[in-house]
Amino acid sequence: MTYKFGMTALLATMAASGAMAQDANTLAIVVKGLDNPFFEQINLGCQQWMAENPDSQYNCLYTGPASSSDEAGEVQIVDDLIAAGVAAIAISPSNAPAMANRIRALAPDIPIMTIDADFLPADADLRATYLGTDNYLMGVQMAEQAMALKPEGGTICLQLGNVAAANINARAQGFRDTAGGAEGLDRLTGENGWTEIEGCPVFTNDQADLANQQMSDVFTANPDLDAFILIGGWAQFAPQAYAQVTDQVMDRLQSNALIIIAGDTLPPQTQAFREMRSHAQVGQRPFEMGLRAPDVMIQLLNGETVDDPLFTGLDVCTHAEPGFCADN
Template structure:
């Protein structure tokens, strides 16, 4: 056995770390900026980004995942993008919490690097500011929610929509898809009896992407509206806090079991699938955030190279019900 001087071993280890750091610094940066690091949905995008990194260790590019600590910090997300532009990254994929504010930044900075959106897009009037959008067809997601709600409640009924940030284009597109499908016509701002459906007073609700607020809103709505027929979580915020969501739905479990009250929700993260299995929702319409994070670096590299890229790039949906819950998710 060969004995080695501990100091030599330590010095070699430090040199290895420094070399790795220098190599990382030489890599070009592909940044993914999400609405908030506190949202488990976006952590799936991070895991996709990490998988791309693991599969491309010799790439000249690195995938950087970042965002404000809180999903409610719209200004913080804008500042992070501003800082990345100043730092000089090579491309950025943005999930804008406040679409107009983020578009204004891009318009003012007029960056020479490729800018794309991921998960959430800019408003239609601002899409020329980015190269492409990668993510869910959010209008279609709302359509699917409506189709399932109508199947569960063919006679219609009273409904409450729970949304996220007021200026989040992806969430507003889902709400539009839901209302248009229920009403059977485009451009419906509020359901007021079309095909038997009417939104209750006080709704829609805006969670600002906060799980605790989402659950409190649900609890208050159930208490104030004992005859409510449908609650639509256009995003999965309340379900991202499974214990709190279980407590909220405990108060209406009899109604959920009998389908006197139905819950249709967005997203299919593991706790949400468990909620579906437990009868705490009736339908989950799932996005594919892992796929978004995994594909985003490759799309950004193509944009950097100037290769033709489709716009939009949709990642698909999963429709999960109690009947197909064990097989509904894309593999």
């Protein structure tokens, strides 16, 4: 079940559903935006938990703003859920500092955890645990794939999401530190042969159409680019547009003159991978996040000790070892 935003609409929808009528029995999962297919996998996990636990006193509610770029809308949804008296909330903050500031101001007496994206370390005391990807490690693994394909390095462009998305920034840091061979790099400026081109990184604001336009613009302006890194899968979430963009450089992709490493392994992405429109995919496990989150929230409600963080693992696909991506 999905919702957009606003207290009136949220409460009306919850009241219309017998399963969600008891706010105190609701375990809410709030994602960055309902327009992102990655988060739909979290929703499917939430639904699977409901199917597997028909006798539970709790219900799993999946919600978020209509658009992944609506950071204020996501904060408002969390505000509304707390006011409605839900049992617990798992949040994937689009703007980690803004969400943390609101949680700190509200000081809710219900369990708060993060899922998929975490708060910044300075705000970690505001949530009980984080469930999701080790995002720094994801960046490390993306860099390892790029380095295997381009051992001498080269010119590179990183594509990121929202400026304040802590999970995406952690991946970028893991990538730069690994590729550059030093910790804390803000930018690759020749370390280990890698140089980020002028105008990069680019920020998609989690919009697939913008992501594809950025790729096209970068390829046109930099015909000798060596590597393009989709730190998240945004462009591939619009498969037709992504196919058109990569058609522009297909000869370079097939010869490995230009490599593309991308995050996530949703079906349109693995299809693109099989068509040689990327060289490696490093995938998260969003379905597992959605499936596990209600149980973690129940543990917190019961006063049980929960590990922090709770990592859900990664799946790496290369053309030498396609693994998960071969037939999914």
